Amino acid sequence: MTKPELPKAYDFRSTEPRVYEMWERGGYFRPSNDPNKEGFDPKARPFVISIPPPNVTGELHLGHAARVSTEDLMIRYHRMRGIPTLWVPGTDHAGIATQLMVERDLLKTEEVTREELGREEFVKRTWEWKKKYGSIITKQIRRLGASPDWDRERFTLDEGLSHAVREAFVRLYEKGLIYRGPRLINWSPGLKTAVSDLEVEYSEEEATLYYFKYMLKGSDEFIPVSTIRPETILGDTAVAVHPEDERYKHLVGRTAIVPMLGREIPVIADDYVSREFGTGALKITPGHDPNDYDIAQRHHLPIISVLDEAARINENGGAYKGQDRFECREKLWADMKNAGLVIKTQPYTTTIPRSQRGGEIVEPMISTQWFVTIEPLAKAALAAVKDGRVKIIPERFEKVYFNWLENIRDWCISRQLWWGHRIPMWYCPDGHMTTGRLDPKACGTCGSTQLTQDPDVLDTWFSSGLWPFSTLGWPEETRDLAYFYPTSVMETAYDILFFWVARMIMFGLEFTGEVPFHTVYLGGLIRDEHGRKMSKTYGNVIDPLVVMDELGTDALRFTLLVGSSPGNDTNLSVKRVEANRNFANKMWNAGRFVISAVNSLPPEARADSEYTLADSWIWARLQQLVRDVERLFQSYQYGEAGRQIHEFFWSEFADWYVEIAKQQMQSESTRGQTVATLARVLDISLRLLHPFTPFVTEELWGHLRQALKESSLSALAADWPEALIIAAWPEQKEPEGWEDAKVADFSLVQEIVRSVRNLRAEKNVPPTRKLAASMLAGSKTTLLEEQSNTIAALAGLDASKLRVDAKAGKPSEESIVLVVGSVEVYLPLAGMVDVQAERARFSKELADTEAQIRRLEQLLSGDFASKAPAPVVEKERERLAALKETAQKLNAQLR
């Protein structure tokens, strides 16, 4: 029977889509225990992740790829462990981002602004946009090999989630935790909306500090004052000095004159003012500065707003009305200069608040907005982490979380946008407010039917905050909610700890009475190979789609998952992805070798012989690996786990065991057992690797399974399911007694092989030249006799001329001698022996060995022997004994 040959190089391009389709068709992404289906077992605890929903109109970037890879790894691992697993996918409507994108497109294609289009039409167009482009991101997530339950995909603006948002708002409002009122908020003049504190970013910038005179009424006296924003002078309602300041103390209570406007304002005393800074006097602009606002509250000062929604001067700015804030800054300053009010200007570095989205300078402004009273929510969220109901990994972020929640301020949730959840509040002509779970028909206070809904929408994060439970059906008491909530792990990047994670915990506790997840796993950011942030202006952006096209998804995933640790940023270079593409190819070829070994097995072959040394060794190593991987997974150290599997597969299985297997397969007596071992080790390796590199492992495993089923070793695959994605995770087995001895014996074989190879390289002996050799092996004689074929094959020796003796003299001919532990290897290399060089080599080795002996003897004679644990001491004693033996052999050679 001829079997189709597998291609020499792993063809990820054809494999990935085919395998993904197979998974989806097989329904493997759906939870194995579904509360909506027959046979549901409510006692089987599920493992649940809600995906951090990407922007519905977004394009996949490496951040997504890192998140999705990590989550998929967790999901696949738990699924393989037989745990009912649910990963809820979905997208976020991303208010500002999406609205801006559609606005930009409308302007470009139709030369129309959203205002010209009108609200209703604009929202309609945005929905059309969403329908057209909204599936791009989810398709890209599929390309990453993600295995969420697509049947449960949600969108933050879909009907169910809108229902949840409405419920949440109404509940908070009824509880008195949502209020509306004029407050000083951060205003984005470019976007013409309020933004929350979190959406403001501060950057160190060069600015100018303007010094000027605040003239006092009815005199030539003045108070010198400085400001960074002269245009806010127009809104000043006081000049403040420190109450103890001798320079100005006597002026408190006098009246100052606002430059150019002539408005009269008081001079007040407040100890907020720092005597040391600037002139020691402070202008108070409560309408455009948070500190001044607080001072104004204390002193009952009027609040004057001088800017309109586009940050132009409004009617309170007198002659400057209509000017842009920066234009006014110049003009006003020029006018003040002419009026003799200017003292000086000086360059000044300060932190400038900018809009996270638009980048323009944000203005503090008085504006009527909706707020969430955050303190009670924050307290509960704080407690949940403090008492361990929610665990944050890495732990250090708990401190950051505490610090933020302890100093949190009310959350401004209204946005002057059109794309989002409209605030469910209606006003009658008399200004009464009415809300409800259903749209009200009449005013709840006066019965008026002339209701208009609040034009604002809610902050996008308001709906994202409900994500872990709204996606499961909340506020309805669905079966999904009952079974899958609270979720297990929230996996996301640390940069949205406040934006999202903290708010989910607050909302989860408030609305469901439970934490939304037990564990928060915070990953790092992806940077370029030198640790720089990726940005289009630098031109250092790596597009994950391009990387997947060129090197394969598994290579990208393995790179993102291995070589970094939780909470730390990852520097990604294409070089590393290439190396991992090579690893996928390594798996492919090692797998191909095993599969062809299975395929060419004669029908009568049985795996009934004793394990050889190499068989035992690879098993011992594999069992050790399984245990280590399990331990590492339990502590979220996926990167280290991946590294160890990589090392095992490549450096031990492929480099050593496969090579030895080639020898063992030549003897009919060991052939069956060797092929069986190859197949079983490959099987377990593929299972361990599957969460990291799902495609190549699934593909190979399918071929392996097929081959085994058709071979005389079909029993090995008897209980394998139809796909690796649902195959059982390898179990840890307790170490068996023989392992250590076998591993040590095998190490000796490796050492001998390495020494010979080393010598061959040094002496430039061509690989084709098989050398004769004899080994003086002492107590290792039996072992080495058994291993002589293996050693010969791996070291390039002539097996028929390889002698192993317990004790014998040197061979008569001229030889090179290698001392490997207690074994001497003689290689007759007539004509190539340089007596001087050989002696030098021995001398050096002897010196090294003796140095180690001295060090160990010193160690063992000190407190170490009595204070260190017995096994550690024993190990060193054994090493010392071995070293002494080696030294003795070397000495003999030098005589």
Next chain:
RNA sequence: GGGCGCAUAGCUCAGUUGGUUAGAGCGUCUCUCUUACACAGAGAAGGUCAGGGGUUCGAGUCCCUUUGCGCCCACCA
């Protein structure tokens, strides 16, 4: 002004209950197209684990400190 992280081979990074000879990938040098793989194999060079101090029989790992980078939070005009 607070808080946190990082500093290990030329480059990018692993190294989590402290165990004595510190690893990987890439890069460099030598050899080899050996019937799984040249996206490979074999071999080699390369590190006072930022500096200092301490705890310990033993420190890359724990504690203190200095220096240099990075990040987060914060209302000084």
